[in-house]
Amino acid sequence: MSQYLYLILNLGSISIPLLYSIFEKKFHFIQYFKIAFISILLVAIPFLIWDGLFTINGIWGFNSDYFIGTKFFGMPMEEWLFFFCIPYACLFTHEVLKYYVPNFKLSKSVTVILSFLLIVLVLLLLIFNFGKWYTTLNFSVFLLLMVYSLKYHIKTLQEYYPSFLVILIPFLIVNGILTGSFIEEPVVWYNNDENLGFRIFTIPFEDVFYAFNLLFSIQLVFNYLKKKQLEK
Amino acid sequence: MIWFYYILITLGVFITMEGITWCTHKYIMHGFGWFLHEDHHQPGYPHVFEKNDAFFVVFAIPSILLFYFGIRPELNFLFFIGLGILFYGIAYFLVHDVLIHRRFKWFKNTNNQYLKGLRKAHKIHHKHLDKPDGECFGMLFVPFKYFKKRQ
Ligand SMILES: [Zn+2]
Ligand SMILES: [Zn+2]
Ligand SMILES: [Zn+2]
Numbered sequence: 499m500s501q502y503l504y505l506i507l508n509l510g511s512i513s514i515p516l517l518y519s520i521f522e523k524k525f526h527f528i529q530y531f532k533i534a535f536i537s538i539l540l541v542a543i544p545f546l547i548w549d550g551l552f553t554i555n556g557i558w559g560f561n562s563d564y565f566i567g568t569k570f571f572g573m574p575m576e577e578w579l580f581f582f583c584i585p586y587a588c589l590f591t592h593e594v595l596k597y598y599v600p601n602f603k604l605s606k607s608v609t610v611i612l613s614f615l616l617i618v619l620v621l622l623l624l625i626f627n628f629g630k631w632y633t634t635l636n637f638s639v640f641l642l643l644m645v646y647s648l649k650y651h652i653k654t655l656q657e658y659y660p661s662f663l664v665i666l667i668p669f670l671i672v673n674g675i676l677t678g679s680f681i682e683e684p685v686v687w688y689n690n691d692e693n694l695g696f697r698i699f700t701i702p703f704e705d706v707f708y709a710f711n712l713l714f715s716i717q718l719v720f721n722y723l724k725k726k727q728l729e730k
Numbered sequence: 731m732i733w734f735y736y737i738l739i740t741l742g743v744f745i746t747m748e749g750i751t752w753c754t755h756k757y758i759m760h761g762f763g764w765f766l767h768e769d770h771h772q773p774g775y776p777h778v779f780e781k782n783d784a785f786f787v788v789f790a791i792p793s794i795l796l797f798y799f800g801i802r803p804e805l806n807f808l809f810f811i812g813l814g815i816l817f818y819g820i821a822y823f824l825v826h827d828v829l830i831h832r833r834f835k836w837f838k839n840t841n842n843q844y845l846k847g848l849r850k851a852h853k854i855h856h857k858h859l860d861k862p863d864g865e866c867f868g869m870l871f872v873p874f875k876y877f878k879k880r881q
Contacts, residue, residue, distance in 0.1 A: 610828075610836050614820050626801055652836065 503564040504576035504685050507672055512583035515590035525597050527590055530720075533727055534589055537719035542581040545712055548635070549573060549581075557631050557692045564685040581712075584672070588713045589720060592661040603657045610648065613655065617644055620707065623694065632693040632704055640707045643714065654721060658714055669709055673701050736810045743814025744821075748870050751822065755867040759785065764861045771859055789819055822869055826852065847877035 519527040527534075552558050553572050565574040595602055604612070624637040647655050677700040678684035688702055696703040759767040763785075770782035793815040800809025827833045829845060830852045840846065851872035858864050866872055 607837050607840070610824065614824070618816060618820070622797070625797060649834065 500563055500681075501566055503681070504560075504574065504676070505566060505579070507675060507685075508576055508579045508583040511587045511668070511672060515587045518594075519590060525594065527593060530593070530724060530727070533723035534586060534720060537716050537723060538582055538585045538589070540719055541585070541712065541716045545581055546573075546578065549577065552631070555631070556689055558686060558688045561683055561685055561687060563683065564681075585713060585716050587668070588665050589716060591665055592658065592717060595661050595664065596657060602660050604659050606652060606656060609652060609656045609659065612659065613644055613648055617641060620644075627694055630692050630694070632688070632702070636704045636708050636711065639711050643711055647714070647718070651718060651721075654714075654718060658717060662710060662713070665709075665713065666706070669706075670699070670701065673705055673709075674699050677701050677705075736807065739807055739810040740814045740817065743811050744818050747815060747818035748868065751818075751869055752867050754785075755869075756864065760861055760864050760867075768861075771856060786819065786823070789815065793819070826869055843877055848872060851876040 515527075519531065550571050550573060553560070560574050560577060565576045568575040570578060620637045620640055624634065624641070627633045675681060676685045677688075677697075679700045684700070693702050693704055698706070759782075766781045766784050769780050793812045796808045796812030796815070800806055800812055824836075825845075825848055828836050829840070830849050832838075837845070848870070851866045851868070854876075855864065855866040
């Protein structure tokens with residue numbers, strides 16, 4: 499049974515959002531299905547390349563006990579699915595929150611100050627751990643994304659920070675299982691020489707920023723495409 | 731206990747930086763460094779960067795060095811001096827470049843008396859276009875008269 503674990507996590511994450519998108523008529527997220535897919539795909543490409551390179555170089559890897567066994571370019575099929583299932587669930591969550599609780603956002607000043615504090619934290623951690631591959635690449639992407647968003651997408655940041663806190667709850671559960679909480683061995687293992695070695699339960703600290711990089715980038719592309727679709 | 735001292739150092743440096751900045755602004759930027767500060771006193775900003783931004787780099791260098799030596803061989807007080815300078819730099823940037831000169835559209839309609847006071851005081855500083863003239867060189871701490879509500 500255990501070889502289905504990673505697949506079940508993927509399908510479990512996407513199932514409710516997908517069913518809800520199809521059958522709920524009021525919010526009707528299915529109307530954005532095409533642009534959701536495009537945004538997820540566009541961002542998935544660089545992240546999958548990153549993932550592949552890290553897998554080849556042993557910065558992280560996958561435990562064959564927990565996936566079916568079909569691999570593409572060295573990565574299990576379930577890992578490929580991860581970059582579609584999880585983002586869809588998160589994109590959906592943010593859009594639902596925005597629809598039902600439109601005032602669920604931070605003020606501009608709080609957003610700016612919070613972003614600066616995050617930048618300082620990440621910058622310092624980056625300086626001290628420069629050369630560890632996961633930390634270096636992940637935090638550099640985060641800093642670039644942050645500077646870009648502070649200049650051009652401050653409003654999206656205002657809306658996204660609180661949503662991200664909500665998204666972190668399922669994220670901690672799913673990623674917790676993937677990194678070995680509740681099960682005997684991790685599904686995804688990390689080479690601790692290439693990260694900070696600081697874990698939240700079993701989750702590497704960097705993963706929170708990795709999730710933000712992935713999900714927020716998708717959100718930016720999605721917002722852009724959504725605006726275009728609504729203008730038509 | 732050591733963390734208590736580290737926090738005190740960071741705070742102390744932050745406050746001290748206001749004094750250092752005041753002196754730098756008055757005696758260096760409006761002194762022999764005027765050639766770098768001059769374009770900041772001209773109305774209108776045609777470019778993304780001003781020559782005046784060079785001062786950010788100047789203040790960043792000691793901060794970076796302090797971070798470098800502040801973790802060698804292990805974490806020590808130098809790090810927190812660097813941190814105080816970094817936080818002051820960010821505060822200065824947010825107040826001077828964002829709030830006052832609006833280089834980013836972040837805090838457009840603030841109603842905070844303190845922030846309004848800072849803005850008023852710095853506008854007075856910018857009334858003077860030439861080097862020898864000058865008043866209100868402070869950035870986070872300016873004379874109390876600017877904080878009073880409009881009569
Ligand atoms: Zn001046
Ligand atoms: Zn000025
Ligand atoms: Zn000035």
